[in-house]
Amino acid sequence: MRKVVRGFYAIAYAVKLSKPNVIAAYPITPQTEIVENLAQMYANGDLGDTEYITAESEFGAASMVLGASAAGARVFTATSSQGLLLMTEVLYNAAGMRLPVVLVVANRSISAPLSIWNDIQDSISIRDAGIIQLYAENNQEAHDMVPLAFKVAENRDVLLPFMVCVDGFKLTHAYEPIDLLDQDAVDRFLPPYKPPVKLDVNNPVAMGCYAPPPYYMEFRVAMEYAMDRAKEIMLEEFEKWYEITGRNWGGHVVAESCEDAEIVVVAMGSIVSLVREAVKHLRQKGLKVGLLKIRTYRPFPAEDVRESLKNAQKVIVLDRALSVGAEPPVTADVKSALFGLDLKVYPVVVGLGGRDIPRELIEDIVKNVAEEKITPEKRYEGLNEFEEVIP
Amino acid sequence: MNLFGPGHGACPGCGFPIAVRGALEALDGKAIVVNSTGCLEIVSSMYNRNTWGVPYVHSLFENAGAVAAGVEAALRALKREDEAHVVVFAGDGATFDIGFGTLSGMMDRNHNVIYICYDNEAYQNTGNQQSMATPTGAATTTTPVGNILPGKVGRKKDMIGIAVAHGIPYVASASIAYPKDFQRKVRRAAEFKGAKYIQVHSPCVTGWGIDGKLTVEVAKLAVETGLYPLVEYENGQLVRVRKIKERKPVTEYLKLQRRFRHLFSHPKGQEIIEELQRVADENAKKYGLDA
Numbered sequence: 217m218r219k220v221v222r223g224f225y226a227i228a229y230a231v232k233l234s235k236p237n238v239i240a241a242y243p244i245t246p247q248t249e250i251v252e253n254l255a256q257m258y259a260n261g262d263l264g265d266t267e268y269i270t271a272e273s274e275f276g277a278a279s280m281v282l283g284a285s286a287a288g289a290r291v292f293t294a295t296s297s298q299g300l301l302l303m304t305e306v307l308y309n310a311a312g313m314r315l316p317v318v319l320v321v322a323n324r325s326i327s328a329p330l331s332i333w334n335d336i337q338d339s340i341s342i343r344d345a346g347i348i349q350l351y352a353e354n355n356q357e358a359h360d361m362v363p364l365a366f367k368v369a370e371n372r373d374v375l376l377p378f379m380v381c382v383d384g385f386k387l388t389h390a391y392e393p394i395d396l397l398d399q400d401a402v403d404r405f406l407p408p409y410k411p412p413v414k415l416d417v418n419n420p421v422a423m424g425c426y427a428p429p430p431y432y433m434e435f436r437v438a439m440e441y442a443m444d445r446a447k448e449i450m451l452e453e454f455e456k457w458y459e460i461t462g463r464n465w466g467g468h469v470v471a472e473s474c475e476d477a478e479i480v481v482v483a484m485g486s487i488v489s490l491v492r493e494a495v496k497h498l499r500q501k502g503l504k505v506g507l508l509k510i511r512t513y514r515p516f517p518a519e520d521v522r523e524s525l526k527n528a529q530k531v532i533v534l535d536r537a538l539s540v541g542a543e544p545p546v547t548a549d550v551k552s553a554l555f556g557l558d559l560k561v562y563p564v565v566v567g568l569g570g571r572d573i574p575r576e577l578i579e580d581i582v583k584n585v586a587e588e589k590i591t592p593e594k595r596y597e598g599l600n601e602f603e604e605v606i607p
Numbered sequence: 608m609n610l611f612g613p614g615h616g617a618c619p620g621c622g623f624p625i626a627v628r629g630a631l632e633a634l635d636g637k638a639i640v641v642n643s644t645g646c647l648e649i650v651s652s653m654y655n656r657n658t659w660g661v662p663y664v665h666s667l668f669e670n671a672g673a674v675a676a677g678v679e680a681a682l683r684a685l686k687r688e689d690e691a692h693v694v695v696f697a698g699d700g701a702t703f704d705i706g707f708g709t710l711s712g713m714m715d716r717n718h719n720v721i722y723i724c725y726d727n728e729a730y731q732n733t734g735n736q737q738s739m740a741t742p743t744g745a746a747t748t749t750t751p752v753g754n755i756l757p758g759k760v761g762r763k764k765d766m767i768g769i770a771v772a773h774g775i776p777y778v779a780s781a782s783i784a785y786p787k788d789f790q791r792k793v794r795r796a797a798e799f800k801g802a803k804y805i806q807v808h809s810p811c812v813t814g815w816g817i818d819g820k821l822t823v824e825v826a827k828l829a830v831e832t833g834l835y836p837l838v839e840y841e842n843g844q845l846v847r848v849r850k851i852k853e854r855k856p857v858t859e860y861l862k863l864q865r866r867f868r869h870l871f872s873h874p875k876g877q878e879i880i881e882e883l884q885r886v887a888d889e890n891a892k893k894y895g896l897d898a
Contacts, residue, residue: 237684238677267680271673272712279670279709283641283677286664289684291677309667415639415662415678417691422657424665431654 217396223355223388226396227294227320227380228253230362232263233402236318237289237409240269240280244299245332246384247322251294274299278306278317285315286423288414290366293317296384297324300338304345310377311346311439313424316369316409317377320362323485324384325569333570334384336485340537340545346439347377348446349514351485355392357511358382360463363397363406367453370409374446376439381513383486385570397461405460443515450512468517470509471524473499477506479585480528482521482550484510487534487566487573494578505582510546518553525554530585532562534578543594563594571598610636615658616650620819622783622809622826623647623725627696629783630723633790634797636661638694639678643671643701646732646811647725662691671697672710676718688719692797695722699740700730702806703764714773717801721793724766724804727811735814735866739764742834743886744879745866747814757875758866762886770804771840777803778840783810784826785837788849792839799841808835816865828860833887836894850898854891857883 221229227250231239239258241251258268267284271277274295281291295303300321310317321339325331339349348368352358361380369378382388413421427435447468454465473495474480483491488509498505508524508531510517525531531554535544542548547563554561562585567573577597584590610631617624627647631638640663642648648665651658666674672695679693702710702724713720729747730736737747742763746752750759770778776799781789789807796803808829810822817825829835830849834857837849858880861867870876891897 238680240677240680265684265686267684269676269680269716272708272715275670276673276676276709276712279666279673280677280680282666282670283664283674283679284681284684285677286674287639287678287681287685287687289677289681291681305667306670415664417637417639417662420660420662422652422659422663422665425652425654425657426649426665427654 217398218393219396220391220393221396222249222391223358223382224249225253226355226359226394227362227382228257229396230359231292232257233397233399234363234366234406235264235290235408236266236292238267238269238281238284238291239293240271240277240284241293242271242274242277242295242299244274244296246324246388247294247296247299247320249388250320250322274302275306278303278310281317282306282310282313282315285310285317286313286415288411288416290370290409291317292319294320294322296322297326297338300342301326304342307342307347307377308345309424312435314375315377316375318362318365318369319377320380320382322382322384322388331569334386335536335568335570336381337537339379339381343514343545346443347379347514349379349381350511351381351513352387353486353488353509355387355390356394358387359394359397360457360461363402364453364457367406368446368450371449372412374442374449376442376446381485386486401460405456447515447517467520468512469520469524470511472507472509474506474508474524474528476504477528478504479530479532479582480506480508480525481578481582482508482510482531482533482546484513484546485536487536490573490575491534491578494575494582497575498579498582503582503586516549516553521550521553522557525559526557528559530560530562532564532581532585535563535565536567538565538568560592562590562592565594565596566598573598610660611651612658614656617646618812618819620812620822622727622811622822625783625786626723626725626789626807626809629786629790630694630793631661633793634692634694637691639691640664641666641671641675641678641693641695643697643706644668645698645701647696647698649732668701669705670709671695671701671706672713672722675720675722676713676716679718679720693720695720697722697724698732699724699726699728700738703739703766711773714770714775714802714804717775719800719802721796721803721805724806725809726806727809727814729811729814731811731814740766743882744870746869747866752869752873757873757879758869766806767838771843773802774843775802775804776800776842780806780808780836780838782808782826782830782835782837784823784830785849788837814866816868817863821863825860825863828855828863831855832857832860833891833896834860834883836890836896838894845894848894848896851896852898854897857887
């Protein structure tokens with residue numbers, strides 16, 4: 217059913233169709249309306265047997281979905297920014313306990329200074345937790361990613377939390393025509409969750425035990441193996457998704473106009489659509505430019521990135537987060553994937569804290585790289601001139 | 608079947624195994640246990656040496672209340688409510704301090720959980736640092752005795768009062784010195800639907816500086832002096848109190864423990880002893896402890 221809806225609703229509706237047993241959440245801008253939509257569905261009796269819990273904090277929400285997941289439930293929560301940071305300790309724990317908690321992050325910058333606007337510093341900050349991370353380009357993808365997240369997270373060979381990242385405001389608040397899934401399609405794709413172990417009086421197990429040095433390392437490395445397996449399993453699920461919905465996701469990355477491209481722009485999330493427009497525009501002007509969209513950020517599809525970029529001469533990575541004191545995060549991953557190839561990589565930080573990213577800015581960056589007016593050093597584009605005040 | 612042990616690694620004379628085993632027996636093993644980080648978790652849940660005969664999940668230090676709420680919600684959603692009681696075991700640090708927010712949320716939403724705080728009056732797992740449950744005058748490594756300070760300054764937080772203020776159906780204090788009373792309270796708690804809070808006084812031999820064989824005696828003195836009143840609230844009403852025949856002076860309790868030893872020589876010691884006696888007297892008055 218094609219309907220013009222906001223991002224919130226597209227996400228909440230996909231959650232409903234995924235039939236979670238327990239939802240626990242706390243409000244935070246720009247996530248709030250996702251859980252408000254779910255709360256309304258709950259109030260209307262439209263969520264079936266789902267328990268919806270209003271948490272006392274994001275920390276509590278994450279803890280409740282962790283507990284519910286340990287008891288064998290399919291669970292969902294959503295958050296943003298500071299809320300995600302507040303959940304972080306619990307999410308690391310959920311990953312370590314191999315609980316397939318699914319959450320949507322409406323991406324928002326991190327304070328200080330306080331900002332409610334969009335960048336992806338929040339989810340990027342917990343990239344090392346053992347949580348699968350996909351970044352949605354638009355609300356159709358955000359909608360589709362939710363049942364996929366449950367399916368992959370709950371796969372016995374994966375059993376890791378799954379985070380669907382959606383740009384705050386830019387997607388969450390945007391109206392778009394969405395092909396809303398129907399229950400039948402989701403049911404065919406996503407069977408009820410059957411946990412391999414759970415808290416069960418008839419078959420008692422201890423979960424979350426403490427592991428002294430002879431044991432700990434194996435648990436952590438096992439998570440790494442599960443992430444590796446998730447790469448293949450996700451591709452299989454994308455394929456099944458295509459069979460059921462007719463929507464082809466491509467793979468972990470989508471390379472557009474890359475075959476003959478001399479310069480490729482790498483991007484993640486809603487900015488991809490903008491880069492696509494810039495690439496079209498530049499192509500019309502005769503520049504051999506391509507776009508590499510990274511959809512799966514964890515597990516990082518290094519082979520796909522390398523394969524897609526190997527014929528290029530220059531790669532521009534648009535980063536919307538910092539790793540203060542080091543290279544921006546996506547740049548670092550891309551460079552690592554390209555190690556040994558004779559390619560110039562240009563790290564460009566854009567759009568922090570909701571700073572506008574005009575298409576012309578992207579085109580200028582590409583032109584400047586083409587004309588070698590800028591060097592492959594970390595740059596901040598769209599930055600105002602300012603004087604650093606040191607008290 | 609052993610519900611707790613053998614094989615746990617608690618210190619000889621530790622109070623809480625009495626409480627844990629007692630509670631699980633009182634519930635006939637029909638329990639799913641959520642346990643915050645602390646001594647209990649460390650002595651019972653080591654990988655390959657798990658000592659629990661019931662389903663058990665250790666979460667974090669500060670979220671046992673919320674994890675239990677999630678477990679309980681899952682049982683409801685999956686139509687498994689009758690399978691077991693959801694029971695939290697958490698120390699006083701996890702309850703009075705760092706886990707206070709998630710416990711308050713659990714009580715506020717009235718999740719059907721029996722929350723049992725074993726109160727050994729400090730962070731004993733990390734070696735006796737003060738918590739909000741540490742009584743006035745106790746020496747801990749973070750409230751040490753010095754030339755000017757006589758141990759902890761300030762009072763023990765009234766978690767019983769706070770739990771009652773949440774309007775939950777059942778709140779009780781108990782002591783490992785009275786195991787039958789504690790078990791009766793656990794069984795009584797299980798009869799109510801909603802959030803239940805039981806705080807069980809449980810001496811720590813190392814932190815308190817007592818001989819392991821004195822655990823029960825010391826715990827009993829806490830009750831007999833009025834410093835640890837055993838009370839019971841149902842639906843907000845005080846319904847039962849353990850009366851004391853001849854209330855003993857607090858010094859009898861204090862003098863057996865290294866954590867209070869300085870009070871008998873420190874310049875401010877007498878003042879603190881009087882303060883503690885006042886706390887005991889107020890408890891006696893508030894709860895009508897004197898028989």
